[in-house]
Amino acid sequence: MNLTLKIWRQKNADTKGKVVTYQVADISPDMSFLEMMDVLNEQLIEKGDEPVAFDHDCREGICGSCNLQINGEPHGPDRGVTTCQLHMRRFKDGDTIVIEPFRAKAFPVIKDLVVDRSSFDRIQQAGGYISVNTSGNTQDANSIPIEKDNADMSFYAATCIGCGACVAACKNASAMLFTAAKVSQFALLPQGEVEADRRVLQMVEQMDKEGFGNCTNTGACEIECPKGISLENIARMNREYLKASVK
Numbered sequence: 566m567n568l569t570l571k572i573w574r575q576k577n578a579d580t581k582g583k584v585v586t587y588q589v590a591d592i593s594p595d596m597s598f599l600e601m602m603d604v605l606n607e608q609l610i611e612k613g614d615e616p617v618a619f620d621h622d623c624r625e626g627i628c629g630s631c632n633l634q635i636n637g638e639p640h641g642p643d644r645g646v647t648t649c650q651l652h653m654r655r656f657k658d659g660d661t662i663v664i665e666p667f668r669a670k671a672f673p674v675i676k677d678l679v680v681d682r683s684s685f686d687r688i689q690q691a692g693g694y695i696s697v698n699t700s701g702n703t704q705d706a707n708s709i710p711i712e713k714d715n716a717d718m719s720f721y722a723a724t725c726i727g728c729g730a731c732v733a734a735c736k737n738a739s740a741m742l743f744t745a746a747k748v749s750q751f752a753l754l755p756q757g758e759v760e761a762d763r764r765v766l767q768m769v770e771q772m773d774k775e776g777f778g779n780c781t782n783t784g785a786c787e788i789e790c791p792k793g794i795s796l797e798n799i800a801r802m803n804r805e806y807l808k809a810s811v812k
Contacts, residue, residue: 566592569661572617575674594654599624599631601653618677624649629726633678634665639730639789647791667733671775684775685727685743691771692764693747695756715753722749724792731786737778742786744772745802746794752805762809769806
């Protein structure tokens, strides 16, 4: 396939960016999207040009770092996949593909297609954990009975990889789905009950401090989430927040 790529280039966070057009040829439909980007960068390096910076790590749909906006959609046209799992067979010969970084105030651009998502880390650090008493009177987690429905829902919430697609898809750049998944992961388990009130209050407060918008129930976040995190988690977080606020 021969493709036209319109890619956002930005030297650093302090400079203005612009869209630059590139041509790539002989792209195999069996390549992943990131492999196609590798081909482009090889061509640029051979010509002595600066390669396009983009984030990636595992390339197995696990780490969530390959966050690209492709033709206006987080992670591209497929559903339930990250950018690294998107294959070029989803495009046609001669297509023009627009590639941008995720756009959100709380995700400032570092360089080209790489954004700073450390705001997610700070939300997680605000309460996305369980304190364990290791004074010698500990109880094995596997010995605590948990209803299967709750265990399943907690597991599904825990599959969130923090890629930021929910924020990029939301017209308000809301991080409610991400935060709700991290709250729900513990709210559904007895191990998380001890710190439940403090957890939800602190995580929502940190989310607001980071500059994310509010949720208006559009639902784009769930549609674009590569792990299919449900909007039900947002409803659960709202209930947890209300309960903690009135105590």
